[in-house]
Amino acid sequence: MSRKWLEREAPGWVDKEIISAVQAERLLSLYDEKKHAAGILPILGSLLVGLGILTFVAANWQEIHDLWRLVILIIVMSVFYAGGERFYRRGDKKLGLALAGIGLMSFGAAMFLIVQMFHLLNMQTTAFILWGIAGVLLTFLYRSTFIFILTAGILNVAQIYSLFSAGTFSVAALSILIIGLGAFWIVNRHAWLAWLLGVSLLLQSIMLVAEQNWNIVWFLIPALVIYAAGDWVHERNTSYPLQSSALTAVYLFGSFMVMFASEINPIGFSREELPQSAAFLIITAVLLVISLLGKWRNRRLNTSTEWVLLLPWFFIEGGAGLLYLLALCTFSLFVLWNGYAEQWRFKINLGTVLFLFAILLAYTRLAWAFMDKSLFFLVGGVILLLLSWYLNRRRRRFLKENGGETHA
Amino acid sequence: MRNSSKRLKLLVGLVLLQVIVLLGLAFSYIAVDWYGKEIRLETAPVDPRDLFYGDYVILNYEISRLPDEMWHGGAAQPERGQRAYVLLRPSTEHPELYEAAGIYDERPDAGTEDVVLKARVEYAWDGNIELTYGFERYYVPEGTGKALEEQRENMQVAIKVAPWGQAKLSRLIIQP
Numbered sequence: 092m093s094r095k096w097l098e099r100e101a102p103g104w105v106d107k108e109i110i111s112a113v114q115a116e117r118l119l120s121l122y123d124e125k126k127h128a129a130g131i132l133p134i135l136g137s138l139l140v141g142l143g144i145l146t147f148v149a150a151n152w153q154e155i156h157d158l159w160r161l162v163i164l165i166i167v168m169s170v171f172y173a174g175g176e177r178f179y180r181r182g183d184k185k186l187g188l189a190l191a192g193i194g195l196m197s198f199g200a201a202m203f204l205i206v207q208m209f210h211l212l213n214m215q216t217t218a219f220i221l222w223g224i225a226g227v228l229l230t231f232l233y234r235s236t237f238i239f240i241l242t243a244g245i246l247n248v249a250q251i252y253s254l255f256s257a258g259t260f261s262v263a264a265l266s267i268l269i270i271g272l273g274a275f276w277i278v279n280r281h282a283w284l285a286w287l288l289g290v291s292l293l294l295q296s297i298m299l300v301a302e303q304n305w306n307i308v309w310f311l312i313p314a315l316v317i318y319a320a321g322d323w324v325h326e327r328n329t330s331y332p333l334q335s336s337a338l339t340a341v342y343l344f345g346s347f348m349v350m351f352a353s354e355i356n357p358i359g360f361s362r363e364e365l366p367q368s369a370a371f372l373i374i375t376a377v378l379l380v381i382s383l384l385g386k387w388r389n390r391r392l393n394t395s396t397e398w399v400l401l402l403p404w405f406f407i408e409g410g411a412g413l414l415y416l417l418a419l420c421t422f423s424l425f426v427l428w429n430g431y432a433e434q435w436r437f438k439i440n441l442g443t444v445l446f447l448f449a450i451l452l453a454y455t456r457l458a459w460a461f462m463d464k465s466l467f468f469l470v471g472g473v474i475l476l477l478l479s480w481y482l483n484r485r486r487r488r489f490l491k492e493n494g495g496e497t498h499a
Numbered sequence: 500m501r502n503s504s505k506r507l508k509l510l511v512g513l514v515l516l517q518v519i520v521l522l523g524l525a526f527s528y529i530a531v532d533w534y535g536k537e538i539r540l541e542t543a544p545v546d547p548r549d550l551f552y553g554d555y556v557i558l559n560y561e562i563s564r565l566p567d568e569m570w571h572g573g574a575a576q577p578e579r580g581q582r583a584y585v586l587l588r589p590s591t592e593h594p595e596l597y598e599a600a601g602i603y604d605e606r607p608d609a610g611t612e613d614v615v616l617k618a619r620v621e622y623a624w625d626g627n628i629e630l631t632y633g634f635e636r637y638y639v640p641e642g643t644g645k646a647l648e649e650q651r652e653n654m655q656v657a658i659k660v661a662p663w664g665q666a667k668l669s670r671l672i673i674q675p
Binding site (some may be wrong): 161214218228 | 503506507509510513514516517518520521522524525580588619620621632633634636637638667668
């Protein structure tokens, strides 16, 4: 898209003698879309072939003897690994990693075939764990974010499988996620990896909370821990994705609170719940103080507005649904506002989508007699209109003051 | 270049490890076939009623739910998710069929005719202990599950138990 835009705009710049024709050519060459498109294809292809191998195992191939099936799978797996290494070495890294990814997929497929052949019900979780370990080692071997993502997926599915099929929380899956992928992330600080790691950790915490029959709100504590830890990280491009993962999880939690406020029973202040609630509030307060100190130290106090999402609104009985809805709306507006302030289109779009989503959530709440649905939409729409008017006015004033010499 | 040849060595090692895992998984269970002792277990009706699920059959055994008088553990009642050992003895009427004789929290001493199976306590409730053994599923070729399901009333299951405690489901036996 950026190249198309550049192709359209560049001749105009040349006409106005802002840049020369040669410079326009050189700018265009920086945005070579062909290279980009070719990068996506092998990854999509590898995913399809991987799925094909998995369904191949699930489909019937009863006629072949067990041992031969095993031999076939070992050969398939080795060929993919070898092919991956060959292409990687020749410089076609994307295709090489895609093939190595298929190799990893076929390792999992081979293990599940063996589980089927020998009716090994109690080996399935172990198979997932071994698969995850192979994924971690491969991630380190190629230092690849693609294989990191695959491995995180495997370990999360392993946890889900262990919980739903065996009814137990797999400490092994969580440990490999934290130690294996965590170590990789520490060495290779990639923004999206931090986000994925945070989301995976929180997903597994939710499963632990479910397995232990704790109250669902306890998962907010690990979310707050991740958020507060992010405040102490100095580099913005590490702390931001880490905190985003916590905010993503809490935003989803808030949405559930809006939709199912009456069905979810968060902890309250009844006699038997009081010690639990007191502990929860104390831990939350401590973590918020730690977060605040981190923000103060790294001069980021303005991000405290994000707390609107993190505060335990569920303690306010009766009004929790509405409060969470307001928290979601306010938070979305902050994202939108900061997006404009930082001139970051992704954040502007994200904030808008989040805000519209929160407004749509209001539609699911028919129970609020005191606030009509249509009124809520009306208020939401007016807020957005006012915001866009204000932001435009501010931008115009800014342009005037700076004599138009700005990239806005 | 030296870096990439080091990677190749590590990759070969990693792939070999994966092959060993696969072969190990397979051969440990083939070995159960070779050295294991075959016992037969009576199946019990399952709930949910439809025991055919996609490409496998759900099996429930007489020994899957046992009265809690059979519990010989440290605690008064076993905990959910706890490991347990079930001592099996040949039935007096049908010596080829095995029945539970006791549930233990540590491996009990077994007589020459006896067999010990490792199990997991699913729950202990209402005077019963629900156990799983890891052979509650039998994978079948697609489309053959329904026929098996109709004969479940007179179905027995043959289990092979290795001297080192590993157990595997070896076949379904349909009584005429």
